[in-house]
Amino acid sequence: MSTAWTSRYAQRTKHVKSSAIRELLKITQRPEVISFAGGLPASEVFPNDRFREACSKVLEREPNRALQYGASEGYEPLREMIARHIARYGIKARVENVLITSGSQQALDLIGKLLINAGDRVLVEAPTYLGALQAFNVYGAEYISVKSDDDGLRTDRLEPSLRSGPKFMYVLPNFQNPGGTTLSEGRRHELVLLAEKYGIPVIEDDPYGQLRFEGEHLPPLVVLDRENLRGDDGYSIGNVIYLSTFSKTLAPGLRLGWIVAPPDVIAKLVQLKQGADLHTSTFAQAIGYEVARDGFLDEHVKLIRRVYRERRDVMLEALEQNFPPEVTWTRPQGGLFLWVSLPEGMDAQRLFETALKENVAFVPGDSFYAPNGNAEEARRHLRLNFSAAKPDQIREGIRRLGIAVKRQWDELHPLPVGRP
Ligand SMILES: Cc1ncc(COP(=O)(O)O)c(C=O)c1O
Numbered sequence: 001m002s003t004a005w006t007s008r009y010a011q012r013t014k015h016v017k018s019s020a021i022r023e024l025l026k027i028t029q030r031p032e033v034i035s036f037a038g039g040l041p042a043s044e045v046f047p048n049d050r051f052r053e054a055c056s057k058v059l060e061r062e063p064n065r066a067l068q069y070g071a072s073e074g075y076e077p078l079r080e081m082i083a084r085h086i087a088r089y090g091i092k093a094r095v096e097n098v099l100i101t102s103g104s105q106q107a108l109d110l111i112g113k114l115l116i117n118a119g120d121r122v123l124v125e126a127p128t129y130l131g132a133l134q135a136f137n138v139y140g141a142e143y144i145s146v147k148s149d150d151d152g153l154r155t156d157r158l159e160p161s162l163r164s165g166p167k168f169m170y171v172l173p174n175f176q177n178p179g180g181t182t183l184s185e186g187r188r189h190e191l192v193l194l195a196e197k198y199g200i201p202v203i204e205d206d207p208y209g210q211l212r213f214e215g216e217h218l219p220p221l222v223v224l225d226r227e228n229l230r231g232d233d234g235y236s237i238g239n240v241i242y243l244s245t246f247s248k249t250l251a252p253g254l255r256l257g258w259i260v261a262p263p264d265v266i267a268k269l270v271q272l273k274q275g276a277d278l279h280t281s282t283f284a285q286a287i288g289y290e291v292a293r294d295g296f297l298d299e300h301v302k303l304i305r306r307v308y309r310e311r312r313d314v315m316l317e318a319l320e321q322n323f324p325p326e327v328t329w330t331r332p333q334g335g336l337f338l339w340v341s342l343p344e345g346m347d348a349q350r351l352f353e354t355a356l357k358e359n360v361a362f363v364p365g366d367s368f369y370a371p372n373g374n375a376e377e378a379r380r381h382l383r384l385n386f387s388a389a390k391p392d393q394i395r396e397g398i399r400r401l402g403i404a405v406k407r408q409w410d411e412l413h414p415l416p417v418g419r420p
Contacts, residue, residue: 012118015137028361034397037361039177039336040388042311045304046251047291054290058283066286072270072278074100074258075285081293082258089209090223091242092234096263099270102280104207104245104257106273108135111203111241113272114265115167116141123166125153127339127368127381129177129205132170143370150330152176152183155190162198169200173221175208175335178368178383182333185218192224195239202240207248207257210301212334213309222260236262246288248336249301256280256288308336308387314394315386322402324409329384336387339365342380342405345412349379351404358400 028035058066073079079098086093101107108131116122118140124132126145133143144161147154153171162169171191173183183191195202204221222242226234238261245257259269273279291297312332319329319340326343340362342348348364355361365381389397 012138012140015140016134017137027356030359033356033359033361034389034393034400035361036384036386036389036394036397036401037363038388039385041248041252041304041336042307042387044390045300045307047296047300050291050296050300051251051287054287058286058290062286066283068282070279070282070285072274073266074098074280075282075289078256078285078289079258081289085292085297086242086244086260089217089220090227091220091260092223092226093260094235097235097260097266099259099261099266099273100280100285101257101259101273102277103247103252103255104205104243105131105135106255106276106280107243107257107259108132108205109138110259110269110272110276111243112136112139112141113276114269115201117167120167121165123161123169123200124370125171125176125179126370126374127178127365127378128170128370129172130367132205133370136170143372145370145372145374147374148176148179148181150181152179152181152187153191155187155194158191158194159198162194162200166200168203169195170203170205171221172205173209173218174206175211175332175337177208177335178337178339178363178365178381180330180332180335180338182215182218188218188221188224189228192221192229192240196225196229203243204240205243207243207245208335209244210249211305211308211336213305213312215333238262241265246292249297249304250288250291254284254288256284305334308334311386311389311391311394312338314391315384315398318395318398318402322398323405326409327405336385338384338386340382340384342382343409344380346405346408347379348382351382351408354404354407355401358404360397360400360404362401 028037078100079095082098083093083095112135116136116139119142121142121144122136123144123146125148144166146157146161152173175182202221220242222240225240226238230237242260246254327340329340330338332338352364363383366378369378
């Protein structure tokens with residue numbers, strides 16, 4: 001007799017759906033499809049030679065350490081390097097503030113495990129990173145969504161939501177996924193002050209901060225919180241936990257991310273991580289360290305910025321040429337994504353189906369809204385990734401997408417009979 005597995009699944013699995021993006025990526029892997037769907041970095045800029053050298057060096061110099069079990073907190077030289085690296089953005093951290101994770105995605109899961117009881121509400125942006133919703137859903141999170149606009153989260157709408165007592169806020173201040181928008185400096189100050197006033201902790205997720213192509217770098221929330229509100233002891237206190245990753249600056253296949261938090265929070269997260277995977281791959285950490293060290297990461301990021309800036313410009317120009325004026329989009333100053341808003345009456349999910357017939361793909365916007373987010377509004381958006389496709393493919397893909405957009409627009413606005 002076979003076991004009825006499904007009847008034995010734990011209660012928490014009921015909240016879990018497979019990621020819309022992962023499902024879409026399966027369809028969009030057909031070679032004839034130009035995909036703006038995934039959040040993939042450009043594979044042409046992966047530093048393959050540096051990785052090859054790093055593998056040889058690690059295996060020659062310290063194979064026993066790199067291939068052995070390691071500390072749950074992470075590989076010490078890498079933690080030290082991250083602490084030094086983030087200091088230039090004003091983030092004060094010692095080694096004991098840094099926990100290495102298997103990508104930022106694991107950091108989000110550990111944060112969920114640490115903070116969320118079933119039914120707790122998490123304050124998120126609308127739209128927000130779908131992977132965070134997936135991670136938090138498992139723990140039975142409910143959501144309070146606060147709108148964002150071209151300057152990021154609407155801090156003028158924050159207070160009533162904070163008053164209703166969310167467990168924490170999850171915010172993406174730089175080149176947001178999916179919006180491509182950046183939280184303005186004024187709003188950063190406001191957000192940190194309001195979080196302090198209502199005693200609500202903040203999770204700052206920053207995978208893209210280093211990928212700024214233009215404009216001034218803005219201070220991270222963790223810096224504004226610790227230095228402006230709590231004096232100079234940035235090591236042991238703070239209302240903001242900061243997350244980042246090497247996925248967009250070196251390679252996502254490494255699966256290396258990190259959490260910066262007060263040491264007592266790190267200690268608790270370490271216990272949770274032990275139950276999850278003991279530690280992040282020692283080998284990956286040793287390689288990541290060897291690749292990034294001696295200033296390589298900084299040099300490499302300059303190349304990525306150049307390549308992505310060009311691709312963003314090509315996409316913006318192609319959108320201008322191929323989309324009707326009623327359609328609008330964000331103009332990101334960095335990162336990997338831009339966010340298209342369709343006029344009322346249009347529907348991104350239907351557009352996706354037409355677009356696939358034209359062999360072009362994107363992610364419909366509704367995936368990025370928490371369950372109680374504005375469903376009506378969610379249907380009128382799409383996320384476009386501009387990092388993965390080459391400029392010629394971007395031009396061709398946006399031309400095809402323009403055809404699909406115009407078709408839906410014309411269906412909604414047929415020319416009156418008798419007019420040419
Ligand atoms: C906002 C955000 N957070 C976290 C992640 C997860 O990144 P990682 O590859 O480090 O797990 C992503 C990946 O796209 C992301 O966009």
